[in-house]
Amino acid sequence: MNRATTLLAITALLTSLTTQAQQKCLPDSLIDYLDVDYVKVPAGNKGAYTRVRHYTSPEGGTWDLYYPSGQQRSVVTYANFRKARIQGLVQDYYPSGLTKLRYVADDGLIDGYLLTYYPNGTLKRKDLYDHGRLIKGQYLGPDGQLIEPHVPLKQDPAFPGGNEALIAAINQRVVYPPDAGRDAAEGRVLVHFIVTARGDVTQVRVPQPGNALLDAAAVAAVRQLPAFEPGRVDGERVPIDMTVPITFKASATLKTLRRLGL
Structure with missing residues (x-):
């Protein structure tokens, strides 16, 4: 076996070993x-x-x-x-x-x-x-x-009454977690969910978790939403992903009490 053939054989062996390692x-x-x-x-x-x-x-x-x-x-x-x-x-x-x-x-x-x-x-x-x-x-x-x-091509799911009604429905269902008041926790939570081909809300989650109490309260609020008009792709009803932001704010009174250590 000459030097060129040896180099080719070594190269092939290394390539094979690299591929096997990647697969593992x-x-x-x-x-x-x-x-x-x-x-x-x-x-x-x-x-x-x-x-x-x-x-x-x-x-x-x-x-x-x-x-x-x-x-x-x-x-x-x-x-x-x-x-x-x-x-x-x-x-x-x-x-x-x-x-x-x-x-x-x-x-x-x-x-x-x-x-x-x-x-x-x-x-x-x-x-x-x-x-x-x-x-x-x-x-x-x-x-x-x-x-x-x-x-x-695509028509997104529609909430009865439009986006303003969706925001109002979420606000009606959001409950500020009592335990979050210990730190006067605040923040914006992005909630991801799927509207099924029936219009139901399912697979509700927070893709980027933050404060666990706020995340759980946001998920609970979205899970309580009524049915949407389903989304469509090319005229056919299909499940479609959606994301909504929910903002939590501690009351001014609560903030004052926490600053005073009460």
């Missing part, structure tokens, strides 16, 4: 089960969708969702699961296996053409985006004729 560092895949509104259900639940998180790097990979039949429902590519940062292909499928929706995301934003299709495979939508900004859109009827005005 990757977390195991995560599997869970969802109902038709994408709410988690126990394993073995009849008619449940199966969702599999595949790691292709220490932080990212794909969420693959499967119909109860085993046919793939969707694939979403993430650069970082923890930060929910989508980077790469997003594709939905009909139960038949035909593509329903397809686009590529760049840092969470649609970039390039977003295409959707009718169940028979004919084109339904052809929207062009530049890093999340719609440049031009075409929405076609089942007969292939252009529909005007253009129908937006």
Whole structure:
């Protein structure tokens, strides 16, 4: 074996060892089960969708969702699961296996053409985006004729009465935690939740925890909200993520008492 061949063999060996080491560092895949509104259900639940998180790097990979039949429902590519940062292909499928929706995301934003299709495979939508900004859109009827005005891809969930009513509903349900008064705790809590395809509020959480008492009070308030008008994607009701800010302020009297050490 000459020197060049030896170097190639060593390089191949090092590459193989590096790849094996990287693979050993990757977390195991995560599997869970969802109902038709994408709410988690126990394993073995009849008619449940199966969702599999595949790691292709220490932080990212794909969420693959499967119909109860085993046919793939969707694939979403993430650069970082923890930060929910989508980077790469997003594709939905009909139960038949035909593509329903397809686009590529760049840092969470649609970039390039977003295409959707009718169940028979004919084109339904052809929207062009530049890093999340719609440049031009075409929405076609089942007969292939252009529909005007253009129908937006996504419609967010709507609270009865609008945003002002949502703020009022949260304020009515927020209770300042008595124990937080010991330190006259204050702060702004961002609460993340999902509005299901039925309009119900579920999976309420605080992505960036701060004061535990304020976080718990904010989560409790959001969990009590009545149903929303569900959001839609391409005209179909779907679960959609939402985030609301809740601000806590200690009363002036409480602040004064705490400054006096009372």
